[in-house]
Amino acid sequence: MTSKKKATPGKAGSWETIRTKADYRGERHAVYLGHAQKVLKGLPDGSVHTALTSPPYWSARDYGHSNQIGLEDDLDGYIETLRAVFRELYRVLTPDGTFWLNVGDSYLHYTTHPKRREAWKRNKQLALIPFRLAMALQEDGWILRNTAVWHKPNAMPSSVRDRLTNTWEPVFLFAKTDRYTFNLDAIRIPHKTDDAIERNRAEKGAAKGKAQGDQELRRWLNSPRHRSSIDGLKEVRRRPNAPRATELATYLKNALAAKGLSITWVADQLGLPFERTRHYFRTDEIGSRLPPEETWEKLKDLLDLDTEFDDCMEVEVGDNVFRNHPLGKNPGDMASVALAGGAAAGNHFAVMPRGLADWALKATLPPGGICIDPFMGSGTTGLSAITLGGKFIGIDLKADYVSHFLEKMRK
Ligand SMILES: C[S@@+](CC[C@H](N)C(=O)[O-])C[C@H]1O[C@@H](n2cnc3c(N)ncnc32)[C@H](O)[C@@H]1O
Structure with a gap:
């Protein structure tokens, strides 16, 4: 990283x-x-x-x-x-x-x-x-x-x-x-095309160059055109200071143990499959995942978490306009x-x-x-x-x- x-x-x-x-x-x-x-x-x-x-x-x-x-x-x-x-x-x-x-x-x-x-x-x-x-x-x-x-x-x-x-x-x-x-x-270098061109090239359904929902955004991000020339589409929501998944998982695991709760119980409360929930508590590099925003909020309540990770899990909201990275690619x-x-x-x-x-x-x-x-x-x-x-x-x-x-x- x-x-x-x-x-x-x-x-x-x-x-x-x-x-x-x-x-x-x-x-x-x-x-x-x-x-x-x-x-x-x-x-x-x-x-x-x-x-x-x-x-x-x-x-x-x-x-x-x-x-x-x-x-x-x-x-x-x-x-x-x-x-x-x-x-x-x-x-x-x-x-x-x-x-x-x-x-x-x-x-x-x-x-x-x-x-x-x-x-x-x-x-x-x-x-x-x-x-x-x-x-x-x-x-x-x-x-x-x-x-x-x-x-x-x-x-x-x-x-x-x-x-x-x-x-x-x-x-x-x-x-x-x-x-x-x-x-x-x-060391970024200039883009070959300007933002307006990129917006016009965006998926047909994209009104005024804006991504309509997650699926469209994902399709655009995965398109060959995006991969070859666009670098830095502003994501709609992101956590710029997010900790390592393993670090947060250790914290969550300790909180779970301190309360004497099980992952199965947490999964039930979240309404999520056990298999997915388990990843938020895995402390190995391969299996560890950061919970998405809404899950994190629920986990805070369920496990009665303190404020230790509040700052770094903060979400930054950007717009969803298709654009080049302002500093180049x-x-x-x-x-x-x-x-x-x-x-x-x-x-x-x-x-x-x-x-x-x-x-x-x-x-x-x-x-x-x-x-x-x-x-x-x-x-x-x-x-x-x-x-x-x-x-x-x-x-x-x-x-x-x-x-x-x-x-x-x-x-
Ligand atoms: C490929 S040249 C480096 C050129 C350098 N990058 C430049 O821009 O001029 C390798 C250098 O390693 C030095 N050299 C060879 N054996 C060495 C050693 N055991 N310890 C330190 N320098 C050594 C050589 O004198 C030579 O100047």
Whole structure:
């Protein structure tokens, strides 16, 4: 579940601790030289709001450093190494923290994978490294929320003749828990049609673009047209601050026990089937449901509930006019951003384009929040985070790569 609530601030004073220990520092940046895992180990728990990184790809580049990641003999070793780094990252993120991970794939060759212990490791095989890594991270507790596509309109043409040129890379969005910071409003894009057009396109029976009753509203919401372009039809009644169903169910269950009542009795009083009523008292994620407005009101009377949940169960009444979301629509999970080159790249040869970093961080970096890139290279993540008003922790093995970022910070 996403939330736009204020991010947890991280431990008090942790930014100052992080900043003062860094090799290069400013008011809003702290750059460490060293192995990503080792540096992360020294950072406090729950002190960083979001991460964006592109680690060295497997078997792609020699960065000329004995501690570098990416030159492991075997791709499994590479995945395990990154996994260990990201375990530390998990620890340093706040509970509502997020992690954007861009990583490229590799083809197996007899030379890059000489041992070929497993049958699938065949010559010319696309190794699916990003997805193997993503699945390993899921096993480590990360929640994968998106596999976004970074499409490169100016991808390098390739001379291969027996497959297609690769023009995109995955960008995974992971969350640490199911309540994380994601500001969709910051990245909405304009609708293709205006409200009047959408209203005219609404179901025939809809007078002046208004939904007539629940069924019509539901039909409209489920229509392909709505799914593809409308995002944010105002619901007639909603509870914007509703608690988690499991939280309310625990409360209801306790109230039921305190009064010595049974669900069967409650179901009878409500005039509802037992099977449905039971869900309001189930405290497991799968089976738990929030009662609808009128049921909630009746439950309050039946169980003599106190006012603990009154505020968050409050209903907001909107109109039922078909309309676009005023701030635009969800941009979708594909970003088409040209590869960076020239001055933006400095002396680094695997630079993330600034547009990609901005797109990601606008959604996950809370105002004044802290962002980290454990493989910062020329520091695109840092430039983006600081421009968006945040603070930045960067880690890299090589001082000459981070110089591009430090120069920009001095200006
Ligand atoms: C793909 S590049 C990152 C590029 C960066 N996103 C940018 O926009 O410039 C990977 C970086 O990881 C660094 N690196 C390699 N092994 C590392 C390690 N063990 N710890 C920290 N950094 C490492 C490399 O020096 C390189 O700068």
